[in-house]
Amino acid sequence: xxxxxxxxxxxxxxxxxxxxxxxxxxxxxxxxxxxxxxxxxxxxxxxxxxxxxxxxxxxxxxxxxxxxxxxxxxxxxxxxxxxxxxxxxxxxxxxxxxxxxxxxxxxxxxxxxxxxxxxxxxxxxxxxxxxxxxxxxxxxxxxxxxxxxxxxxxxxxxxxxxxxxxxxxxxxxxxxxxxxxxxxxxxxxxxxxxxxxxxxxxxxxxxxxxxxxxxxxxxxxxxxxxxxxxxxxxxxxxxxxxxxxxxxxxxxxxxxxxxxxxxxxxxxxxxxxxxxxxxxxxxxxxxxxxxxxxxxxxxxxxxxxxxxxxxxxxxxxxxxxxxxxxxxxxxxxxxxxxxxxxxxxxxxxxxxxxxxxxxxxxxxxxxxxxxxxxxxxxxxxxxxxxxxxxxxxxxxxxxxxxxxxxxxxxxxxxxxxxxxxxxxxxxxxxxxxxxxxxxxxxxxxxxxxxxxxxxxxxxxxxxxxxxxxxxxxxxxxxxxxxxxxxxxxxxxxxxxxxxxxxxxxxxxxxxxxxxxxxxxxxxxxxxxxxxxxxxxxxxxxxxxxxxxxxxxxxxxxxxxxxxxxxxxxxxxxxx
Numbered sequence: 001x002x003x004x005x006x007x008x009x010x011x012x013x014x015x016x017x018x019x020x021x022x023x024x025x026x027x028x029x030x031x032x033x034x035x036x037x038x039x040x041x042x043x044x045x046x047x048x049x050x051x052x053x054x055x056x057x058x059x060x061x062x063x064x065x066x067x068x069x070x071x072x073x074x075x076x077x078x079x080x081x082x083x084x085x086x087x088x089x090x091x092x093x094x095x096x097x098x099x100x101x102x103x104x105x106x107x108x109x110x111x112x113x114x115x116x117x118x119x120x121x122x123x124x125x126x127x128x129x130x131x132x133x134x135x136x137x138x139x140x141x142x143x144x145x146x147x148x149x150x151x152x153x154x155x156x157x158x159x160x161x162x163x164x165x166x167x168x169x170x171x172x173x174x175x176x177x178x179x180x181x182x183x184x185x186x187x188x189x190x191x192x193x194x195x196x197x198x199x200x201x202x203x204x205x206x207x208x209x210x211x212x213x214x215x216x217x218x219x220x221x222x223x224x225x226x227x228x229x230x231x232x233x234x235x236x237x238x239x240x241x242x243x244x245x246x247x248x249x250x251x252x253x254x255x256x257x258x259x260x261x262x263x264x265x266x267x268x269x270x271x272x273x274x275x276x277x278x279x280x281x282x283x284x285x286x287x288x289x290x291x292x293x294x295x296x297x298x299x300x301x302x303x304x305x306x307x308x309x310x311x312x313x314x315x316x317x318x319x320x321x322x323x324x325x326x327x328x329x330x331x332x333x334x335x336x337x338x339x340x341x342x343x344x345x346x347x348x349x350x351x352x353x354x355x356x357x358x359x360x361x362x363x364x365x366x367x368x369x370x371x372x373x374x375x376x377x378x379x380x381x382x383x384x385x386x387x388x389x390x391x392x393x394x395x396x397x398x399x400x401x402x403x404x405x406x407x408x409x410x411x412x413x414x415x416x417x418x419x420x421x422x423x424x425x426x427x428x429x430x431x432x433x434x435x436x437x438x439x440x441x442x443x444x445x446x447x448x449x450x451x452x453x454x455x456x457x458x459x460x461x462x463x464x465x466x467x468x469x470x471x472x473x474x475x476x477x478x479x480x481x482x483x484x485x486x487x488x489x490x491x492x493x494x495x496x497x498x499x500x501x502x503x504x505x506x507x508x509x510x511x512x513x514x515x516x517x518x519x520x521x522x523x524x525x526x527x528x529x530x531x532x533x534x535x536x537x538x539x540x541x542x543x544x545x546x547x548x549x550x551x552x553x554x555x556x557x558x559x560x561x562x563x564x565x566x567x568x569x570x571x572x573x574x575x
Contacts, residue, residue, distance in 0.1 A: 033156070036168070039199040040192075041148045047200075048141045051087050051231070054260045056518070057316045058085045061355045061469070061510070062253035063544045064241065070500055072537030076249065080468035082354060084413065085140075085257065138208055139218050139255070140232040142201065143188050151175055151187065160193065163551035165224075167193040167202060174209075186215065200230040202551060216251070221547065224554040225260065225519040232257050233518040234547040252544040254511060258353065258518045259316030302345060304404035305363030308420060309350065311409040315416055317473075318367070319351040319523040324514065327525065328368065331383050335390060338443045347393060349386070351523050353516065356468070357459075359385050360422040360475030361392045363399040367422075370523065371469070374513045375542055377505050380448035381455045384440060384490060391435030397428050422474045429476060429486070437489050452487070453494025458506035460484040461497060462542050469542060500536045507541035 060081045065073035138144070143151070155171040174187040190206015200222070207217045216239040222230040235255035241248075291299070312318040319325075328349035336343065348365045352358070355371035366389040376382050399422075402408055411419060424432070440446060456479075463470050463479035470479055478486050498504045515526050533539065 036194075036199055037149055037154055040154075040170075040194055040201060043198065043200045044142055044147050045145075047230075048087070048144045050229070051085075051141065054231075055084050055086055056257050056259045056262075057353075058083055058255065058257050059355060060253060060255045061544065062237075062251060063466070064249050064251050065543070066249055070536055072535075072540065073250065073252075073543065075462065075465050075543060078466045078468040080356065080471070087141075138188075139220050139235050139237075140257070142192075142204060143208075147188070157191070159196070162193060162203060163549070164556065165202065165551040165553060166196045168196055168199075169193055172204075172206070195224075195230070198228055200228070202230055216253070219546065221549050221551075223518055223549065223551070226554055229554070231260060231518065234549060236546045238546075254355075254544050254547060256355075256516065256518075258516055259521045260518060261520045262314070262316040298345065300404055301363050301399055301401055304399050304401045305365055307406070307409045308362050308399075308403050309365055311411075311416055312352075312420070315413045316521055317353055317413075317416075319353055319370075319516075319521055321350070322522055322524065324351050324373070324523050324525060325349050328366070328382070328386065331379065332366070332386050332390060334445075335383065335387055335439050335443050339439055341394070343393065347390065351514070352473070353521060353523070354473060355510065356472055357470055357478055358472035358475045359389055360424075360472075361389045361397070361399075362422060364393055366390070366393075367474075369472075370514045370516065371510060374510050375455075375507045376513075377455055377508055378448070378451045380445040381452040383443065383445045384436065384449070384452040384455075384487060387436035387439045387443075388432050388487060390439060391432035392424065392428065394435050395428070395431045397424060397432070417473060420474055423472075423476050433487050433489070436487065440490070449490055449493045450495065453490050453492070454497065454504065454506040456484055456487060456491045457494050457497050458541055460491075466542060499539070502533050502536060502539075505539065509540040509543045509545050511545060511547060 058081075062079045063075045064077035066076050068074045151174060153173050153175055155173075157169040157171055160167050160169050170192050171190075172192055173189050186209030188204075188206055188208055190204060192201050192205075193203040194200065195202050202222050202224075203220065205219045208215045216237040218235050218237045220232065221234045223233040225231050234257070235253075237251070237253040237255070239251050241251060309318065313320065325348070328351075329347070332347050332349060335341075336347075343364070345364050350365055350367050351373065352367050352369040354369055357369060357372040357375065359366065359368040359372060361367070366386060368385060368389075372385065373382075376385065403420075408419070409416075440449060459470070460479045460482050463483070464481045467480070470477060472478075476485065478484075484491055495504075497506060512528075513526060515524050517523070
């Protein structure tokens with residue numbers, strides 16, 4: 001080892017020793033650094049094994065944007081994927097996939113002797129790779145099976161706080177001659193952030209060097225979901241479109257992972273509670289006797305409603321009941337009280353955890369997606385969405401009661417996504433719109449309807465370039481190809497869009513309002529400080545932004561607050 005390198009390593013080791021704790025007299029400072037690096041590598045190896053025990057949901061949303069001198073970026077295309085992560089037998093899958101891909105490429109090479117170009121865009125090619133377990137896992141676990149000191153060099157840079165967690169920052173590069181793994185894929189080059197207690201990687205930022213395919217730069221974050229348990233939560237990706245001659249397009253993506261604890265949620269706990277904790281009670285009904293036909297019909301529909309809601313929650317698609325539901329139900333109550341309504345059974349609200357913008361009713365339950373809650377600019381716009389769904393309830397638009405039969409919900413998650421349909425016909429949508437307008441005009445929001453109108457105008461303007469964002473899983477489309485499908489009378493109350501005006505916030509970026517707990521899929525409203533926008537570039541309506549979580553250790557009294565580049569907009573004029 002060269003003299004300068006020894007001095008460099010000793011200097012860094014002294015810094016680490018001061019940060020990590022006293023060094024035993026029998027151990028050198030250099031060996032202390034070695035111990036830290038060995039712990040980092042071992043924890044990363046153990047994480048790969050830990051992830052095989054879980055099957056969380058993974059949602060990926062990408063936008064292709066075109067730079068604009070005034071507005072920053074303008075979306076021109078999008079794509080979306082949702083699935084369940086399964087990392088078991090990954091090595092076998094990887095070997096099989098790499099072998100298959102190599103044979104396909106050799107075959108194509110022989111067939112393509114002309115100058116014909118690949119018809120797939122970079123984004124499509126990226127999706128075809130990313131949505132296979134062996135490729136997507138590379139963003140969640142660093143170079144699985146080979147992230148070690150034999151294949152990589154580690155260069156200590158500094159210490160840095162990520163939220164309230166102090167981290168050790170290292171630059172990581174493949175060692176000379178180790179740039180490819182045994183299957184010919186490029187290795188990781190970038191930076192890692194390591195928490196300073198047990199030495200788990202909590203963030204890494206960089207790229208896998210491209211060999212046969214195009215790789216995106218990514219920024220991957222992990223959250224502390226239990227003692228010593230740092231699991232993947234968010235990934236932000238960004239890359240210029242190199243297939244474009246002028247490099248005029250940029251691909252940006254948000255990946256969210258949630259529901260580690262969802263499958264079989266609380267089933268054993270509930271069973272134990274029934275057997276042990278429940279007090280002795282009289283199981284007889286408070287009101288003996290036959291119920292009326294109307295009550296029977298309501299009970300039958302309520303059973304279908306509960307079956308659907310329960311199945312969506314078990315799939316990890318619906319958040320457990322919580323504080324966001326209370327906020328939504330408060331707005332519904334405002335509409336009911338000012339319109340002198342008494343609805344039985346009471347209207348409930350729930351949050352669909354997915355990004356595509358949608359709302360729908362399941363019986364007397366209003367469901368609104370996390371993505372739609374993120375982009376709504378103000379409370380009046382939220383009231384407009386809820387008023388439309390309340391209009392369906394008041395109009396007597398029924399839930400398909402086949403869901404009251406248990407066999408209809410004893411299906412897999414994929415079948416649930418395909419089978420559960422809550423789309424209304426155009427006549428029912430028009431009737432709900434009319435009821436909603438009447439509700440709003442006799443509500444506390446009646447003087448603030450220009451804001452909801454602006455949101456609808458902006459939604460329609462983006463519908464043709466962001467079809468994946470506006471394509472619902474379960475309900476009706478809000479818009480399509482610049483044609484608005486909801487609340488046209490409210491649209492008429494809005495002024496013309498002024499994208500360059502800081503006085504006009506028509507819609508917010510994605511990810512700035514709802515905090516999603518990756519462990520158990522709970523949601524809560526973010527509590528952020530108000531930030532004044534500096535330019536129209538920071539408005540970013542409906543856009544993907546970087547994800548920058550505030551890290552906190554499990555059990556900390558300081559709640560983890562999720563923030564991103566869109567917070568400035570989320571906090572602008574929405575108090």
